[in-house]
Amino acid sequence: MNVTRGKETFTEEEMQELRDRLSAYKAEKGLTWPQVGDKVGVNRVTIQLFASNKYGADNRDLAFKVNRFFLAEDAAAQMALQAPLVPDFTWTPTAKAMTRQLQWAHRGKISVITGDPGVGKTATFEQYLQDTPNAFMVTADKSTTGVTSLLLAMLNAAGNVSRLGGRAYTLKTLLLERLQGLNPLIIIDEAQHLEDDAVEMARAIHDALKCGLVLAGNTEIMRRVSRGARTPAFAQLHSRVSWPQHYKRPTQTDIDIILRAWGVTRADEIAFLREIGALPGGLRSITMTLEMATLGATATEEPRVLGHLRETYEQRVAPLLAAT
Structure with missing residues (x-):
């Protein structure tokens, strides 16, 4: 289906594709029509009538809302694919x-x-x-x-x-x-x-x-x-x-367990992240820095290195320091 962002007019074929996708989404997620309506932001009865092509009034506004919902779903799915894999809870x-x-x-x-x-x-x-x-x-x-x-x-x-x-x-x-x-x-x-x-x-x-x-x-x-x-x-x-x-602040053992969970093995990265972990923010700061740095490296199709971590940490901290 080739529906562009910001599209406000739809052919009958495009509206039928939206109806089909809506029904498939409901089945895949195991939702009721009222639940689908709540997600899309459309009246619970109206969304079912639209999906079954039984809505007697103008369908264009409904098609716009359904299309906007799926654009948001697609964007979220794409972000999830690009996001680094964050380790599950780690028992420090x-x-x-x-x-x-x-x-x-x-x-x-x-x-x-x-x-x-x-x-x-x-x-x-x-x-x-x-x-x-x-x-x-x-x-x-x-x-x-x-x-x-x-x-x-x-x-x-x-x-x-x-x-x-x-x-x-x-x-x-x-x-x-x-x-x-x-x-x-x-x-x-x-x-x-x-x-x-x-x-x-x-x-x-x-x-x-x-x-x-x-x-x-x-x-x-x-x-x-x-x-x-x-x-x-x-x-x-x-x-x-x-x-x-x-x-008090995380112990070095806490920090090292988190770094192993993230798969950090390079000595220079470990040393730098230990320094971050000893500062206010501790494990949270380490996780944010790793997640942002890994995302940045992925965007340019590079392996994450110490430079990414330093740059990310500066981006996070410098504006806050400048505001004090």
């Missing part, structure tokens, strides 16, 4: 240590996990969620600072999205009903964004369910929990935290 010593802490918390304990940027904290949490039943994670931000918004986020993470609002007491009751008997682990990442009352609500959920709770983020959440030893505000939480730990 730090990731294993964090996982042990998550497993401990899942036994009904409270843990606090903090770490420098790029130490692999969030990736480890996501892997634990994938591997472990009844583990749920909320990532706090400026929209989830208060008690009500945190409870809504917890309900959403636990799979209850039927309510869009409500009083804190009602939401707490719904959450307790949803998680009762599941022996859950609740991970709250970026917990430093939570107001004190929201942190106390998380502690109250733990007490009510006897569930695991992990408060994670930067050193601010650790400081707030530590204050409980000296102030009434977090006294109950402080007394319940059984394993607080801060993970």
Whole structure:
């Protein structure tokens, strides 16, 4: 089919090709027509009528939307083909240590996990969620600072999205009903964004369910929990935290395991990437640099070398330094 980008008019033959491709896409992906309509951005009934050539009104606007959808799909597929193969989750010593802490918390304990940027904290949490039943994670931000918004986020993470609002007491009751008997682990990442009352609500959920709770983020959440030893505000939480730990920048062993997963074997590349890993951003910075450098080398059909890594790192860092 030869339909150009930005095309707004279609022959009957071209529209029939779009209909055929739409039906083939639905079958290949195992979707319903309403799901296809949602992806294309067309009314759920209308998309089926268009695909079966039974839409009585003007088909040109629908053909434009369907064609635009497939252009976007083709572009995404092409980008996926060109993108470097990123290794799956890699079990570094730090990731294993964090996982042990998550497993401990899942036994009904409270843990606090903090770490420098790029130490692999969030990736480890996501892997634990994938591997472990009844583990749920909320990532706090400026929209989830208060008690009500945190409870809504917890309900959403636990799979209850039927309510869009409500009083804190009602939401707490719904959450307790949803998680009762599941022996859950609740991970709250970026917990430093939570107001004190929201942190106390998380502690109250733990007490009510006897569930695991992990408060994670930067050193601010650790400081707030530590204050409980000296102030009434977090006294109950402080007394319940059984394993607080801060993970500093990645170890050289962490870095070398990541480099082996990426297939980095040249001594000059290893030395340079070790330097990057020791800086703020750690493993995240290494992964971004390798991914961008590999993509750049692929685009020019060259093997990736140290020059690609240096150039990529400068492209990433120089604008940020210039802005400070």
